[in-house]
Amino acid sequence: MASTFTSTIPTTGQPGPTFRAADRGEVDRACRAAGEAFRAGVGRSARTDLLERTAEGLAALGDRLLEQASAETGLPASPRLAGERDRTVNQLRMFAGLVREGSWVEAILESSLPTRAPLPKPDLRRMLVPLGPVAVYGASNFPLAYSVAGGDTASALAAGCPVVVKGHPSHPGTGAMVAEVVRGAVSACGLPEGTFSYLPAGGDRDLAIARELVTHPSIKAAGFTGSPSGGMALARLGAERPDPIPVYAEMGSVNPVVALASAGEAGAVAEKLAASAVASGGQMCTCPGLVFAVRGAWFESLASAMAKAIGAVSPVVMLNPRVRGSFTEKLAANASAANVRLLAGETGQKPAEGPLVARPALMRVASASFRSNASLAEECFGPALMLVECDDVEDVLASLACIEGSLTGTLWCGGTDPDARRVMTSLVARCGRVVVNGVPTGVEVCAPMVHGGPFPACNRPESTAVGPLAIRRWCRPVCFQNTPEDLLPEELRSDNPLGIERLVDGQRRR
């Protein structure tokens, strides 16, 4: 009997339509087909075409896609989901452009030195090649940009890796709609069906599908965005295979903020941080969770302005019952910890039925209590922020040292603050991206972007999940030694038929 599941409609708390989860045979067939598609190979122009047709198809879904995603996630169709859709479409086009341009293969050539003593130097040429089929695990909080045709899928397809997506159980309708677009693009490009597969997942098959995928012999890498427990479970399964595979897991993050009094008017800082903390219901992986500032009048102004700003926010709709459940539980635990004061919000029991709402919360704690309670330094995913009152900048630095790796770190300071440099050094040591006098939410899709960071923000701190360099996750280099021209890939031929940028005998050339 087929396994079925329903998601919860966040704005009502009512169950949505029933979906069928992929069975074991479907998972196996999708992975095998991906393996076959990989062995057949996907050429450069077919990849470009596929990415562009997918982008076009997503854009063509128009409001229908936004309405579906909004119904399933509770996120507003506009501007939130419209912005996410545009980002997803642009990201697919960016990767199409990257493949068309071609230099992403990092071609490096060195000429032979046949008369070198004591041994001749061979001709050596190196480029990146795709790893093989990639499993993609979508995130609940970005139903488009980190899901079926999101950054992991786009970068893997761009690299030449077939993709098998495990759909997220909290937006199955959106997933199916996007998958249909990608499948249509695969077919329109004349590519093998196995180039892209979508596995609807949920109910009692949800975890099983996750496991079956990452342990399937045809799968050679995986991308995940979600909770630390989910990410680490997959990473361990990947590492324990007879042939270990890389699992790139982008996980939790407290996104610390250090606000120094030199930053200027506390009210302005408070407003920006409060807005960032509750953006998308506080359900973005880059939402700030902890704010460190030094005791005194400026701290008090910041605290009261933040309390006012956060207290004024209407209850937010949360993504699904599990996210809301974890949030209310963690918030209640934090708010009742020793010496923590609730400045805004509430921690009472939420009704089990009805809309999945939660009231944004602000807490306050002195650094000594913060530093003696490790659970306060853990992520509380949702609209909650904790202000940590420190004695001085030394104390700020000591408090930062209690925080694990984070996607982002933010510093608010004046232009000549003598303490700024030391705080920067501490943030750089534990974050993938450092923001000055701004907010960490809003991840620009561009080459310098780092969306990753030290564990547990990411289990592979050398990687980024956003931007063109995200493609590196799905590749490995191959070196060709003394290989005749007609056996070399086009990217490495001496006459450079693709006109790509290469490093040739130490010089950049096209």
Add this chain to the structure above:
Amino acid sequence: MASTFTSTIPTTGQPGPTFRAADRGEVDRACRAAGEAFRAGVGRSARTDLLERTAEGLAALGDRLLEQASAETGLPASPRLAGERDRTVNQLRMFAGLVREGSWVEAILESSLPTRAPLPKPDLRRMLVPLGPVAVYGASNFPLAYSVAGGDTASALAAGCPVVVKGHPSHPGTGAMVAEVVRGAVSACGLPEGTFSYLPAGGDRDLAIARELVTHPSIKAAGFTGSPSGGMALARLGAERPDPIPVYAEMGSVNPVVALASAGEAGAVAEKLAASAVASGGQMCTCPGLVFAVRGAWFESLASAMAKAIGAVSPVVMLNPRVRGSFTEKLAANASAANVRLLAGETGQKPAEGPLVARPALMRVASASFRSNASLAEECFGPALMLVECDDVEDVLASLACIEGSLTGTLWCGGTDPDARRVMTSLVARCGRVVVNGVPTGVEVCAPMVHGGPFPACNRPESTAVGPLAIRRWCRPVCFQNTPEDLLPEELRSDNPLGIERLVDGQRRR
């Protein structure tokens, strides 16, 4: 009571002098000191200085180092160890040059677009930063180039990571001599002692030190060269930490060769392959282990020429009792497998005492038997080669499909062989480096080099252990958003004070 150990002198089989193994406290102190050194930071010019002084110090040891290493490994002082010493010295200088030049940080800058709609684009700048203290596990077969001051240590120090080396128990005297040079260089540069530590290891402390290092909270990455069992044990320990760390393990490799009859005179091919297979006693990670060729007269010529060439090689001295024991055991198992014929060498029991010698061996098997016995496709580390007789090129491809990932793959063929391309595709799919009409031994230290490959050649196929890009293993990217000039690292300042090559708004610039 201190734990002590002795190594075996390979040419005599007698025990060498007694060494003291590091105790648990020393491991802990070395790792903590590395953590402190990392937090203090090692500037660019200090790193350059350290690498160059180490190179100079190694060179200055002259014959004393070569004689010590030769006594402990059985490898000839000249040209083998002299060549390895030169490579090690040049590698240190290459990394010094890389740090001085500076572009290795992969700086990428994109300007802000403050008036962009709907949202302004922030100023974003990205570069690589060091991960933290690195544990290095030296290899027995390269007492200089892959050991105390070898490629892992040089690349980690270049990245700005302090290093803690676990000495290899089979060349403790060589290890101590090199460590003394590095410590002297650290001290001459005025760097903290924790920048480099050497832990002599052996006897009942050998595995314990390996474990204590990779699980120490101060250690943030590890590099290993050696057996698959050792590498995977460390990789699993690294993955199972509360904060998983990357372990880069370069492990076993069968290094398949496909010899097509179009390659020309079989005798010449045979001589080159035989010499490569027994180079350094067949104890190089890139020695060819399997040769596939198509049945017929050419195959028979190749087989008899190889049998003659390998039969003519004097018994080789092996590195240590464990390496010889594994070799003779694996060789005996292979040679006695169904339908395997021994064409040269012997598989009898080796004397437990006396010199650690072994006679090079050549075996022959038909592809059907090869394909039905997975153990024949496993590495047999030492001077042994197996010829696989295939029905046709299809059968060659099917046989290659039975091989796991390998560091190298080699193709011998004529210029217009129509089968060459398909064989290349298969080799690229399972190897880190592909060699045409040459031998896989001899790893050039240069930018296009890939010394790595799909599992089990390496557990991190995206990496190389040799060449300047080996530095990437010890780094992670950090992105700076809207950061004022005076809070940016020099590498990312707008005026580019270091004059390094950067990608600025999509253009390469200095």
